[in-house]
Amino acid sequence: MARFLKKIMWLTLALIASAYLLDLAFTAVFQRGRTVKAQWLHGMHDQRYDVVILGASRAWWNIDGTSIDTVCGVRSLNLANNHGTILEALHSLELFLAQGNTTGLALYQMDLNRMDRDRGMLSKSAYDHLPFLDDSLTYAHLSAHSSEWAAYRYVPFYRYAKFNHRWGLEELLVSGLGLNRSVFDSTGSHFRDRAFSGPETYRPENRHYNLNPDVLLLRDLCRRKGIRLKLFMAPYLSLRLAPGVLPQVKETLHANGFEFHDMSNRLPNKRYFYDNVHLNGEGGRRFTRMLIDEVVCP
Amino acid sequence: MIFTSLPFAAFLVVVFTLHWLPLSRSKRHQNAILLAGSYFFYGWWDPRFLLLLLVSSLVDFLVGLRLHAAQDPRVRNRWLIASVVTNLSLLGFFKYFNFFLESLRLALGWNELPASLHIILPIGISFYTLQTLSYTIDIHQRRMAPTTNLLHFLTFVSFFPQLLAGPIERARSLLPQLAAPRVFDHDKAVEGCRQMLYGIFKKVVVADRMAPYVDAIFAQQDAFGGGINVLGLVLFSIQIYCDFSGYSDMAIGMAKLFRVDLMTNFDRPYFSTSMRELWTRWHISLSTWFRDYVYIPLGGNRGTRAQWARNLMLTFTLSGLWHGASFNFIFWGALHGAFYIVERLTKYEQLKWPTLLKWSGIMVPYLLARVFFRAEDMHHAWEYLSNMFSSSGAGLARLLSAANTTPVSFLATMVLAALLFGIDRLGMLPRWTSLFHGNALLRRSCYAMLLLMIALFGAFTDTRAFIYFHF
Numbered sequence: 016m017a018r019f020l021k022k023i024m025w026l027t028l029a030l031i032a033s034a035y036l037l038d039l040a041f042t043a044v045f046q047r048g049r050t051v052k053a054q055w056l057h058g059m060h061d062q063r064y065d066v067v068i069l070g071a072s073r074a075w076w077n078i079d080g081t082s083i084d085t086v087c088g089v090r091s092l093n094l095a096n097n098h099g100t101i102l103e104a105l106h107s108l109e110l111f112l113a114q115g116n117t118t119g120l121a122l123y124q125m126d127l128n129r130m131d132r133d134r135g136m137l138s139k140s141a142y143d144h145l146p147f148l149d150d151s152l153t154y155a156h157l158s159a160h161s162s163e164w165a166a167y168r169y170v171p172f173y174r175y176a177k178f179n180h181r182w183g184l185e186e187l188l189v190s191g192l193g194l195n196r197s198v199f200d201s202t203g204s205h206f207r208d209r210a211f212s213g214p215e216t217y218r219p220e221n222r223h224y225n226l227n228p229d230v231l232l233l234r235d236l237c238r239r240k241g242i243r244l245k246l247f248m249a250p251y252l253s254l255r256l257a258p259g260v261l262p263q264v265k266e267t268l269h270a271n272g273f274e275f276h277d278m279s280n281r282l283p284n285k286r287y288f289y290d291n292v293h294l295n296g297e298g299g300r301r302f303t304r305m306l307i308d309e310v311v312c313p
Numbered sequence: 314m315i316f317t318s319l320p321f322a323a324f325l326v327v328v329f330t331l332h333w334l335p336l337s338r339s340k341r342h343q344n345a346i347l348l349a350g351s352y353f354f355y356g357w358w359d360p361r362f363l364l365l366l367l368v369s370s371l372v373d374f375l376v377g378l379r380l381h382a383a384q385d386p387r388v389r390n391r392w393l394i395a396s397v398v399t400n401l402s403l404l405g406f407f408k409y410f411n412f413f414l415e416s417l418r419l420a421l422g423w424n425e426l427p428a429s430l431h432i433i434l435p436i437g438i439s440f441y442t443l444q445t446l447s448y449t450i451d452i453h454q455r456r457m458a459p460t461t462n463l464l465h466f467l468t469f470v471s472f473f474p475q476l477l478a479g480p481i482e483r484a485r486s487l488l489p490q491l492a493a494p495r496v497f498d499h500d501k502a503v504e505g506c507r508q509m510l511y512g513i514f515k516k517v518v519v520a521d522r523m524a525p526y527v528d529a530i531f532a533q534q535d536a537f538g539g540g541i542n543v544l545g546l547v548l549f550s551i552q553i554y555c556d557f558s559g560y561s562d563m564a565i566g567m568a569k570l571f572r573v574d575l576m577t578n579f580d581r582p583y584f585s586t587s588m589r590e591l592w593t594r595w596h597i598s599l600s601t602w603f604r605d606y607v608y609i610p611l612g613g614n615r616g617t618r619a620q621w622a623r624n625l626m627l628t629f630t631l632s633g634l635w636h637g638a639s640f641n642f643i644f645w646g647a648l649h650g651a652f653y654i655v656e657r658l659t660k661y662e663q664l665k666w667p668t669l670l671k672w673s674g675i676m677v678p679y680l681l682a683r684v685f686f687r688a689e690d691m692h693h694a695w696e697y698l699s700n701m702f703s704s705s706g707a708g709l710a711r712l713l714s715a716a717n718t719t720p721v722s723f724l725a726t727m728v729l730a731a732l733l734f735g736i737d738r739l740g741m742l743p744r745w746t747s748l749f750h751g752n753a754l755l756r757r758s759c760y761a762m763l764l765l766m767i768a769l770f771g772a773f774t775d776t777r778a779f780i781y782f783h784f
Contacts, residue, residue, distance in 0.1 A: 016333060016497045030764070037768075176768040184769050185721045 034172035041175050045146035048190025050197050053143035061115040065089035069104035070124030072097045073249045077294045079303040080202025087312035093203030098138035101229035106156045113152055121237055125246045131225040145174045145182055206296035209289045217291045221257040224264050226271055245310055247276040252291045254279050276310050314357045316563045317517055329570055333497055340494045344468045351473035362435040370470040372399045373445040377459035380452045396449040404442045407435055412638035437477040443602055445470055448484040450606055457485045465491050474567040478560050480578040480598035495572040505569025512562030514763050519733050520555035521772035522726040523548045529715035534697045538706035546680050549687050551730050581737045586671040587662045588652045603632050626650040641694050645685040652678055
């Protein structure tokens with residue numbers, strides 16, 4: 016038995032040592048990469064922007080940052096992430112500011128399902144920050160949600176083994192060789208041009224929408240830092256809601272001190288969409304023009 | 314708590330430590346710890362089913378004693394019937410009740426059922442039912458004497474490494490091991506760890522990496538071209554082999570840590586060159602169970618050729634039904650019965666064809682039959698088969714998008730699967746095995762490589778329950 020336990024002990028020690036070395040190497044390489052926005056954001060220091068766009072896929076894939084820059088003569092940055100929740104937008108903005116960057120205006124694309132759902136939630140985009148858990152702000156933000164983040168930070172290589180489909184060998188080569196595989200332009204925007212698929216009508220629940228307290232945290236951060244915060248709702252192809260629902264949402268947001276622009280019914284044409292909630296390139300450019308005229312630089 | 318999860322690793326360390334503590338070196342203590350651990354493990358899935366396991370065990374324990382004591386053949390038959398009816402009733406209710414109702418609806422042409430029950434299938438019930446049945450049947454046949462020790466019997470039925478998906482052990486083999494005092498065996502424990510490591514590799518590195526492609530293809534087979542549908546079938550066959558044989562490797566390896574030998578369940582079945590050979594190398598504990606307790610009692614190969622064919626078809630069809638309560642499983646079983654009969658009648662095994670040709674000759678029907686195993690129902694299966702001959706439809710790019718993966722990841726999955734079969738193939742060559750066993754450096758390097766590949770390529774975020782847990 017002693018012989019077996021000795022073997023197990025040596026194996027465990029060897030495993031821990033190897034995992035520690037691998038973790039060091041992977042972290043060093045991933046922190047230099049530029050595939051996901053988290054890598055981009057963590058490497059961004061002392062930059063001055065005029066507009067920062069926050070939200071989920073309907074902010075990332077629906078807006079043309081270059082047009083905003085050209086037409087308004089500003090410097091814009093799109094920090095939105097697919098599936099991103101309000102708390103993740105808050106973390107992005109906090110991190111952005113903590114690294115010495117500045118902005119005068121923050122735009123948050125508000126989805127109906129974010130109004131009172133996903134409170135205190137993280138999406139899978141949170142795992143884009145795995146190589147950056149040594150950053151105290153990031154770790155504090157993520158570890159507040161679940162103890163699993165402590166394991167990711169302190170158990171060597173656990174984070175890369177568990178998420179090797181995302182932070183594995185392939186990504187190691189991409190980041191290590193400096194191959195840029197990011198799906199966003201220099202402003203952080205990206206259009207998805209693909210054939211339309213799925214149902215045309217979007218049917219959220221017809222009910223009273225309360226306010227997600229997470230958005231108040233975003234409002235308070237902007238107030239503290241002197242940033243003007245504007246909320247907007249990007250177009251849906253065909254939004255099916257009972258007549259009183261959207262006015263109630265607007266009223267709730269206005270009552271809590273938010274400037275809210277409802278643009279949900281602005282492009283009711285299938286040629287501008289690739290599904291019922293996401294615009295294609297043509298729709299994105301049209302919508303950006305509306306956003307510029309009414310929200311960014313009216 | 315599946316074998317590849319962290320909670321299970323912690324559980325195994327605790328049970329292993331308690332089992333081999335100096336204080337618990339008596340077989341009574343060891344079995345009590347194994348039993349407590351096994352019931353805890355089973356209760357973790359759903360505590361309600363513990364009662365079912367206990368009832369099934371107690372009935373067979375008592376029946377075993379009564380069977381042995383009774384001398385009158387009619388009384389003995391009645392006790393056996395009591396055991397069979399109890400076990401099959403439990404299995405029938407939990408696994409087949411809704412299937413029977415649905416079949417009744419179809420037969421009577423009703424549009425909907427007057428009533429249905431929401432029944433959850435208790436995990437492992439198909440496996441431990443066969444295991445306990447073999448106990449009472451063997452006593453009835455006077456192949457063994459019953460155990461008078463309830464602790465041993467309860468441990469035999471619930472032994473956690475093989476409780477959920479086998480290998481389906483015979484009481485004649487497992488009970489004496491549990492009844493004898495067990496002393497720690499270093500070589501056996503090391504061998505067990507090796508086998509577990511290889512099982513984990515099969516499961517998380519190959520099977521679980523295959524799963525997203527297989528799921529994507531079978532979910533929208535009509536969107537893909539024939540080539541991708543064929544690929545889906547090949548990948549599913551690799552997935553199910555790695556999933557189930559990986560589980561068996563882990564179960565057998567784990568049992569060795571407690572100095573218990575379980576029977577081999579897989580012996581590189583995909584290198585077979587005949588259906589007969591394949592069925593002696595695939596899910597061996599089940600195929601030998603059906604051979605011993607269904608096929609041979611039906612008459613086996615005694616009697617006329619027609620009787621032999623009937624016995625074979627019945628055995629394979631029942632084996633199909635055992636896998637799942639739906640017509641596609643029954644059809645899958647019947648198909649294999651038919652393949653077996655055709656093979657015997659054509660004397661396929663004696664053909665002097667090149668090995669590759671003979672191998673292809675059985676793998677093509679084998680793969681085609683797998684459609685019925687994976688499909689949701691018969692309609693889905695026929696659709697899938699017809700799509701395999703479609704020349705239009707999306708290709709690999711769409712598959713990668715549907716599976717949410719990249720070309721490099723897909724390529725890595727194929728290479729890893731090829732590596733696994735390479736290792737399997739080399740393991741069949743005595744020259745390679747002796748080289749491996751004689752060289753500690755080579756051996757340790759291989760373990761290090763396996764561990765590294767598990768860490769770098771294992772699918773951990775989407776850890777799936779073993780496929781055979783559904784049966």
